Amino acid sequence: MDVDEVYDAVASGAVDLALGLDYPDxxxxxxxxxxxxxxxxERFSLAVPTGSMGRRESVTMAQTRGLGWILPSAESYYGRAVRTAFRRAGVEPEVLHEVTDTAATLALVEAGVGVSTVTDLMLRLRPSRFDVVRLRETVERHIVVVFRCAAERRPTVVALVDVLRAVAQTGLGRRA
Known part of the structure; x- marks a missing residue:
């Protein structure tokens, strides 16, 4: 299921509970x-081709002006969130390629095709050779669990939410 569809799937009753991504913007x-x-x-950084930004450990959004981007569609929550954050900083991302698959995006960055946003969890998807440069401004996403309030006391939902919380507290923030 597409991550942008999980909320509607829970709302319609097609599924009882779903993991999703929520963006403050x-x-x-x-x-x-x-x-x-x-x-x-989790906070976004930039994935950039090796050596393309010198030895910089961090950049402002304004310093990304003119870079060629690999981003998801502007119709997706992720694509809109990234574009909104950069536009607020006065930067219009020059999108070279729209790609919905994170592993494919990382492969394109590694091949020198462009830059993209990346989180620690995204870095776990595939071993990659590129530089990660921290954004000085905070751009983040939240991993969420969505469920019907009426199911909040169901033992299976309670148990699964408890497991998801424990996993999130102990392991999501660490790189593999």
Whole structure:
């Protein structure tokens, strides 16, 4: 299931519970009948071809002006969130390629095709050789679990939410 569709799947009753991504700049919808619980917060950095930014450990968004970007579609929450954050900083990302697959995006960065945003969890998807440069401004996403409020006391939902919280607290922030 596409990550942008999980909220609607829970809202429609197609699934009881789903993991999703929520972006402060472009939040997923909120419905009083649904609970959106944050499990983990992660900050975006830049994935850039090796050596392309010298020895910089961090950059401002303004310093990314003129870079060629590999981003997801502007219609996706992720694509809108990244574009919104950069536009707020006065930078219009020059999108060279729209790619929805994170592993493919990382491969393109590694091949020198462009730059992209990346989190520690994204870096776990595939071994890659490129530089990671911290953004000085905070651009983040939240990993959330979405479920119906009516199911909040169901033992299976309670148990799964507890497991997801424990995993998020102990292991999501560390690189493999």
């Amino acid at each position: 472009v939040p997923i919808p909120r419905d009083p009948a649904l609970r959106v619980m944050q499990l983990h917060r």
